[in-house]
Each structure stands twice: as structure tokens, then as C-alpha cells.
Amino acid sequence: MVTVSRRGFSVGAGALAVSTFAIGKARAAEFTYKYANNLPISHPMNVRAQEAAAKIKEETGGRFELQVYPSSQLGSDTDTLGQIRSGAVDFFTLSGLILSTFVPAASINGVGFAFKDYDTVWKAMDGKLGEYVRAEIAKSRSIFAFDKIWDNGFRQITSSNKPIATPADLVNFKIRVPPSPLWTSMFKAFGSAPTSINFNEVYSALQSKVVDGQENPLAIVSTAKLYEVQSYCSLTNHMWDGFWFLANRRNWEALPENIRQVVTKNINAAAVAERADVVKLNDTVQADLTAKGMKFNTVDPTPFRDKLKSAGFYSEWKGKYGDTAWTMLEAAAGSLG
Numbered sequence: 001m002v003t004v005s006r007r008g009f010s011v012g013a014g015a016l017a018v019s020t021f022a023i024g025k026a027r028a029a030e031f032t033y034k035y036a037n038n039l040p041i042s043h044p045m046n047v048r049a050q051e052a053a054a055k056i057k058e059e060t061g062g063r064f065e066l067q068v069y070p071s072s073q074l075g076s077d078t079d080t081l082g083q084i085r086s087g088a089v090d091f092f093t094l095s096g097l098i099l100s101t102f103v104p105a106a107s108i109n110g111v112g113f114a115f116k117d118y119d120t121v122w123k124a125m126d127g128k129l130g131e132y133v134r135a136e137i138a139k140s141r142s143i144f145a146f147d148k149i150w151d152n153g154f155r156q157i158t159s160s161n162k163p164i165a166t167p168a169d170l171v172n173f174k175i176r177v178p179p180s181p182l183w184t185s186m187f188k189a190f191g192s193a194p195t196s197i198n199f200n201e202v203y204s205a206l207q208s209k210v211v212d213g214q215e216n217p218l219a220i221v222s223t224a225k226l227y228e229v230q231s232y233c234s235l236t237n238h239m240w241d242g243f244w245f246l247a248n249r250r251n252w253e254a255l256p257e258n259i260r261q262v263v264t265k266n267i268n269a270a271a272v273a274e275r276a277d278v279v280k281l282n283d284t285v286q287a288d289l290t291a292k293g294m295k296f297n298t299v300d301p302t303p304f305r306d307k308l309k310s311a312g313f314y315s316e317w318k319g320k321y322g323d324t325a326w327t328m329l330e331a332a333a334g335s336l337g
């Protein structure tokens with residue numbers, strides 16, 4: 001695949017940019033920027049990102065082209081985090097919990113059972129807590145996050161061999177977690193055996209039984225076809241997770257102000273539209289997953305929260321984030337300690 005970029009012609013390593021570049025008479029854009037993410041092309045994130053790319057191209061008179069690279073085509077999450085920092089990639093949507101390997105405060109929205117519903121989530125993430133995390137990201141100087149975080153959803157635990165009904169079912173459970181200290185810490189507090197694996201290797205790790213389970217929102221269980229390698233889904237809602245739309249600061253500042261305004265407007269609008277899509281998908285896809293053979297069970301969260309408390313999980317992470325951030329989290333989520 002030959003892509004025209006502001007850095008000249010380059011031959012992508014088999015990467016297929018889902019872009020709005022029309023074949024034929026369209027002239028090359030003045031600015032061609034790459035946006036990488038780890039989700040399947042069918043996930044609402046990529047649907048809305050492509051829609052935004054088309055609007056941006058039209059509103060900039062063809063001067064700016066956003067090339068969307070889904071499914072970790074440009075590398076795993078940990079690889080791409082290095083690329084967004086160096087500027088090899090211009091934009092990247094990444095869970096704050098994985099970003100926390102670079103910006104520690106970014107994982108705070110993932111504290112177990114912190115958010116009980118979406119009203120609580122958006123009050124925090126579109127409010128003071130989100131503002132605080134974006135300020136911490138900006139301190140890195142190399143990257144910054146757009147205002148509106150994209151929705152991943154409330155995470156559920158899937159398994160190939162058993163339902164998860166009580167905390168005892170998590171003891172010695174071989175579960176995949178994304179590469180993040182908070183994810184590892186939470187499942188170690190449950191007595192599980194967590195293995196950090198980037199998302200682009202999850203399907204094969206489940207298929208080859210390297211791990212017996214994983215946890216993700218239903219929209220991802222569906223669009224990543226994890227139902228093909230998982231039999232049970234336990235509705236734990238143990239964490240809300242989102243994706244910050246990250247930009248490489250130097251590449252962003254190389255753009256004219258009027259183009260930056262068009263990109264900002266359309267990307268934040270796409271995030272808000274994607275949130276509604278994800279809620280709708282997460283609310284409707286369970287019937288489809290059941291029809292595909294997954295067995296669902298609901299879970300009482302109280303024993304799980306009590307287990308995290310007795311294991312010292314909340315006090316450990318309150319100490320890591322510090323009182324200021326923890327107070328902001330509890331202002332939105334209620335007392336966690």
C-alpha cells in the first residue's frame with residue numbers, strides 16, 4: 001500500500017489505511033495524518049472515526065486527510081504508545097490504564113467498581129477528574145488528549161471453562177489483562193493469575209488456551225469475535241474503561257490553526273456520537289452473543305468490592321494516586337475506601 005504523506009511517499013507494511021482518499025482525480029492532501037487504534041473496523045470507534053475523517057476532508061477543502069488504521073495494523077498498543085510519543089503516528093486512541101505506563105494518573109478511571117453507571121462516568125470524565133487526567137497527560141510535553149474521551153464500556157469477564165459467580169471463582173483463574181499495573185494489581189487482589197497481553201494477541205491466546213479468560217465490554221466481545229473462543233460471560237461490570245484520543249504535540253502544532261479547529265470539532269463530536277453507539281451496542285448485543293452460544297450470568301458486585309477492600313487494593317491505589325486525585329474520584333464515584 002502506497003500512502004501519500006506530508007513526509008513523502010512511503011510504502012505501508014501491508015497496512016491498509018481506511019481513508020477517504022478517493023481513487024482517480026482527487027489530488028493528494030496537503031496534510032496526511034495517521035490515526036491508529038486497536039479495535040476491529042466494525043467497532044463504533046472506527047465507524048465514527050471514518051465519518052469524522054470524511055467531514056474533516058470536506059471542511060478543509062481536501063487539505064487535510066485523516067488515515068484511519070484499525071486493528072493494531074501499525075503495531076501493538078505498547079508499540080504504538082512509543083510511536084505517538086515519537087511522532088511516527090499522529091493520533092492514537094488508548095485506554096488510560098495502558099497509558100498509565102507513561103502517565104501514571106491516567107488509570108484512575110479504571111479503579112475497580114468505582115463508577116456504577118454512565119451518569120457517574122461522564123460527570124467524572126467530562127468534569128474535574130477528566131480535566132485533571134488531561135493535564136497530567138499534557139505535562140508529558142510529547143502528547144496531549146482531546147477533551148472528549150471515547151467510550152469502551154463497562155467490562156465483563158469471559159471464560160472458556162466456567163462462569164464467574166463469586167470472588168472464589170477468580171482464585172488461580174488464568175486471565176488475560178491489558179498491559180497495565182492497575183489491571184494486574186486488581187486481579188492479583190482477587191487471587192487470579194493475570195497475564196499481560198496486548199489486544200492484538202488476545203484471540204490467539206484464548207484459542208491456544210494460554211489463558212482461560214479475559215475481560216472486556218460486550219461490544220468488543222462481539223466485534224472482536226471473542227465468542228468464538230469463549231463460552232461464558234459473567235456480567236461483573238468491574239470497571240469502566242475509555243479511550244483518550246491522543247495527539248503527538250509537535251505534529252499537531254505543525255498544522256495551521258484553522259485546520260486544527262476543524263479536526264478538534266469533528267473528533268470531539270465523533271467521540272460523543274461513539275459513546276451513544278457503544279451504549280446501544282452493549283445493551284443489545286447480549287441476545288446475539290447468547291444466540292452464538294455464550295452463557296451469561298449476572299453478578300452481585302458487593303462481595304467483589306469487599307474482596308478488593310480486604311486485599312488492600314483501594315488503599316494501595318489511593319496512596320499511588322495521592323489525595324487530590326482520589327478526592328476527585330470519590331467526589332464523582334462516592335466513597336471507595
Ligand code: X2X
Binds near residue numbers: 215
Ligand atoms: O485491550 C483491551 O482489552 C481493550 C481493547 O479493551 C483496550 O484497549 C483496553
